[in-house]
Amino acid sequence: MTLRRLLDWAFVLCALLGCGVAGQAASPTVSSREAYDAIYANAAGLHLIELLFDSQGRSRLATASAKDVDAVEAKLNAVAAFLSRHYATHRASIQRLAAAPLPELLPPINVAVRPDMDLAVLASQASQCTPSAANAELRVVFSLQAIDALLRGGLAAAYASPSHFKTLHASGEATAPADTELARRYLALGAALKAAKVELNPLQVSMLMTGFQQVEGHLEGALLFVMAHEIGHSVLHHHCLSCPPGEQTFQRRELQADFFAVTLTTSTMLEFIPEPWLQDSFDGSTSFIGSATFLQQGYERLLLSRPTRGGQCDAFPYPHSEERAQAATQAVQEVATLRDRDRQTTSQQSLEERIDSISRKYEERAKSGSTAR
Amino acid sequence: MKGAIALLAASLACTGAWAVWVDRECMNRPPTLPRDRLPFKEGDRKGYLDRDFKVAVPAQFFDVREFIDGLAWAARPDDKASILIDKAGKVVFDAYLKANAAEYGTALYGDPLVRGPTSGLVMLEVLGTNPENPQHRRYGYKDLAGHWRIDPDFDDAEPFSEGLAAVRIHDPQNFLSVRAGYIRPDGTVAIKLTFKRAWSFSEGLAVVENLDRSLGVIDTTGKLLFSTTRYESIDTYSNGLAPAKRGPADYVLLRPDGTVLPTPSLAFAKPFKDKLAAVQIGGKNKLDRFEPYNLEGGSWGYLNTQGELAIAASFDWACSFSEGLAAVNLGAKSDRAHMASGGKWGYINEAGTLVIQPAFSRADPFVDGIAHVVIDKHDAYIDRSGRVLWPAAKP
Numbered sequence: 001m002t003l004r005r006l007l008d009w010a011f012v013l014c015a016l017l018g019c020g021v022a023g024q025a026a027s028p029t030v031s032s033r034e035a036y037d038a039i040y041a042n043a044a045g046l047h048l049i050e051l052l053f054d055s056q057g058r059s060r061l062a063t064a065s066a067k068d069v070d071a072v073e074a075k076l077n078a079v080a081a082f083l084s085r086h087y088a089t090h091r092a093s094i095q096r097l098a099a100a101p102l103p104e105l106l107p108p109i110n111v112a113v114r115p116d117m118d119l120a121v122l123a124s125q126a127s128q129c130t131p132s133a134a135n136a137e138l139r140v141v142f143s144l145q146a147i148d149a150l151l152r153g154g155l156a157a158a159y160a161s162p163s164h165f166k167t168l169h170a171s172g173e174a175t176a177p178a179d180t181e182l183a184r185r186y187l188a189l190g191a192a193l194k195a196a197k198v199e200l201n202p203l204q205v206s207m208l209m210t211g212f213q214q215v216e217g218h219l220e221g222a223l224l225f226v227m228a229h230e231i232g233h234s235v236l237h238h239h240c241l242s243c244p245p246g247e248q249t250f251q252r253r254e255l256q257a258d259f260f261a262v263t264l265t266t267s268t269m270l271e272f273i274p275e276p277w278l279q280d281s282f283d284g285s286t287s288f289i290g291s292a293t294f295l296q297q298g299y300e301r302l303l304l305s306r307p308t309r310g311g312q313c314d315a316f317p318y319p320h321s322e323e324r325a326q327a328a329t330q331a332v333q334e335v336a337t338l339r340d341r342d343r344q345t346t347s348q349q350s351l352e353e354r355i356d357s358i359s360r361k362y363e364e365r366a367k368s369g370s371t372a373r
Numbered sequence: 374m375k376g377a378i379a380l381l382a383a384s385l386a387c388t389g390a391w392a393v394w395v396d397r398e399c400m401n402r403p404p405t406l407p408r409d410r411l412p413f414k415e416g417d418r419k420g421y422l423d424r425d426f427k428v429a430v431p432a433q434f435f436d437v438r439e440f441i442d443g444l445a446w447a448a449r450p451d452d453k454a455s456i457l458i459d460k461a462g463k464v465v466f467d468a469y470l471k472a473n474a475a476e477y478g479t480a481l482y483g484d485p486l487v488r489g490p491t492s493g494l495v496m497l498e499v500l501g502t503n504p505e506n507p508q509h510r511r512y513g514y515k516d517l518a519g520h521w522r523i524d525p526d527f528d529d530a531e532p533f534s535e536g537l538a539a540v541r542i543h544d545p546q547n548f549l550s551v552r553a554g555y556i557r558p559d560g561t562v563a564i565k566l567t568f569k570r571a572w573s574f575s576e577g578l579a580v581v582e583n584l585d586r587s588l589g590v591i592d593t594t595g596k597l598l599f600s601t602t603r604y605e606s607i608d609t610y611s612n613g614l615a616p617a618k619r620g621p622a623d624y625v626l627l628r629p630d631g632t633v634l635p636t637p638s639l640a641f642a643k644p645f646k647d648k649l650a651a652v653q654i655g656g657k658n659k660l661d662r663f664e665p666y667n668l669e670g671g672s673w674g675y676l677n678t679q680g681e682l683a684i685a686a687s688f689d690w691a692c693s694f695s696e697g698l699a700a701v702n703l704g705a706k707s708d709r710a711h712m713a714s715g716g717k718w719g720y721i722n723e724a725g726t727l728v729i730q731p732a733f734s735r736a737d738p739f740v741d742g743i744a745h746v747v748i749d750k751h752d753a754y755i756d757r758s759g760r761v762l763w764p765a766a767k768p
Contacts, residue, residue: 018657351544355552355566358526362560 083228087264094263132355147332207330232260252321262331380638399692400737404439408741410460411763412437414524418450421462422485424743426763430462430704444495446516455515457495466519489593494558496532499525505522506569511539514558523560529553530635535562537593537653539571539579555580555595564595576611578629590615599631609644612678622656622671636680640671646693649675649723654686675703684725690717695738697723698757702729718746719758729759 087094236256404674410421410429420432436448437458444465447458457465460627476651514533517537521553526592528551529541537555554566565569580591581589581597588607604617607627614626616633641653656671674686677693690702692724705744719731720739735747741752743762754763 341533348544348550351542351550351552354544355542361526362523362556362562366559366561 064186079224080231083224083231083264087231090264109325186240225261228261228264229257232257232264235262254319255324258324258327259331262328263335266332266335374414390480402439402441402607403695403738403740405441406741408440408443408743410440410609410629411745412439412739413763414752419447420545421460421676422763429460430458433462435457460565466515467516494522494533494538494539496530497525503507504741514538522558523556531571534573534575535577535593537574537579539573540566541570542566556580564591573609575609575611576613578615580607580609580615590627590631598629599630608642611646612645614645614650614678616644616650624652626650626676633744634680636676637682638762639676642676642692645678646695647697647723648678649683649694649699651691652686652701653691654682684721684723688721690718692736692738694723695740696742697755698728700744701727701731720744728757730754732759 233253235251386502402480409424411423411427412419413422413424413432415432417435418432419434420428420435421430421437422511423429433450434447435450438446440460442458444459447456448454449456454467457469459465464558471747494516496512499511499513499722503518511525512530513521514530516522517705526542527540528543531539537557539553540555540556541551546588547600551569552566553568554562555571557563558619567584568581568589569586572580577588577593578598578753579593581591583589583600586603587600587602590598590607604619604625604627606618608631609618613629616639617625617627619625622640626634626636626639626642628634628671634654635655639652639654640656643651651673651675652675653671672686673688673691674682675682675684675691688701688703693699698720700718700719701721702716706715717731718733718736719727720729720736722728733746733748734750737745739757742757746753748761751764755761
């Protein structure tokens, strides 16, 4: 295997120099086509970003028209549909992790944007009690201001790395790109994708996915997380319960919803990473698919951890962002553990099946005497 | 950059333990006897000379390799695809499978560098057998009639050696999950695929990596002679001894039972050849990898099978002995690309005496009394006295 050794090093050099051979060694867990589709799905997020920001990264929401609101709403519904689709796939693992009475299927999600609402009110209006899952329709309401605050807050504070979130943002970035820079990076990725059309090679796929992951962590990912969190309340039937009797119960429900959200988004993301070794390299430390961004930037900006925001069920403060980050970290770790266990079991079975099949083939050939073809 | 690091990490994971080292300065697979075909270049094409240095196969190939067991790899001039040729230059079979795409994918890469014909079966590397990943390579074996004797069912393989070939299978969904073992020339399993990695047999012994990542040595029945976590890598057994890497710039020689032969402190050791092993002694380690290219200040000599320094470490690079002579370099330094550069190559005898003075920029081993050398960027063949046999001096 001496030449293989040389090839391995050539592979390393090529990986570093960009020769376009990434990912050749591994068998994908999803087909390459799905990986490409995932990238295009990510690129769909561009529409939202393009709605919210101009090419210079300036916010457009201050002068949002009804058409803009409709477009944002459509985009959010697409995000919800994405989550809904993948919820079915990951329901079992989420159930194991959250140990919650999950319904068989996630109810249809209808997302609405209300310009006059803020995120603080969202929690109480996020859903209506739906004891019968079959007839349920989950309604998640966002305000334009909340979205703006979330995204602007995320952008403004991106990489600013408050000290209490160091562990979540150990990405090694030395400088803090400005809002404009982040928006430009996102738009540049979209432009690269459009230019490449369907001719992406594996290295481009890898690089684009990395790029999208980095930027999504600050934009789309945060939206995914917030939406998944609200869906989590519904799936966990929190909305069917009475208002929490105390701060502790309220905060536990919030953490449960976080746990659900991170599990769903992380599992989904891992499904889209085609190569096992890339999956292994994904530690979620840069974004947790948006949860860190949300908790770090949008969360405190919206003052969610402060009490007395009014509303019958909102008398209690949300858990501190650090506590929520810990729940997110735990969820990511447990997803990784479960994934490894599942993969090991599956691997063992499929490997042994393949060895048996090859062994049988040559045993039979040897018996029949037909060795060459 | 994070992506690149991930790629790097994954690539390193692919490479695993360094059990086989590529000697870039010294020919790894010398030609076999009789040596009656000698590669030569004319213009931008290559062919073969006979022992009288007359053209036997006209220069018509893009590249040619030395003959091993009567066959050699060459590269077609038009598309540089690999072909296997006989000593008349006739194509034994075309390694490029384009005409046979329906059989196994669209392309076949027959490596003309080190994977030569062995035991009548030629190991081939094939692309396109895995519909999920067209870039995935698989390995199989063809006979000299060009028929597949063992289909490209394996994700990694070695040429047949001592009647057995090491093969490896990955889990299709997880290439880090692997099993390696040994097959016979009819494809049946001789030693069950229960290892993580397996290397070729030599002197009835083979190095394996167990699933727990320990290294072991087995015999041809698959019996584990010993298992150890003490070493990072173990090279091929030769003359009953195998070089083993204990750490950066720290090598020992292992006996078949796993015990260590007492030797001077070794920074690097090559397998024995003709009862002498080229070893590097001393030097400062610059980097853990790329050994022995990363050592500064070390020098090369030769150990005998008792572990004594039979030829003093006084050379800047050294190749293994062949037909009583070994190429050595004076003045070489490892360059930034971790390759030996500079210096001149000559030959010593088993007493360590320079019998052919250093005058060459490359010196391959003697086979059948002839060695290929490079003089002033030009290929040449010399005899055991150092006389240039070809090209003939212009009158």
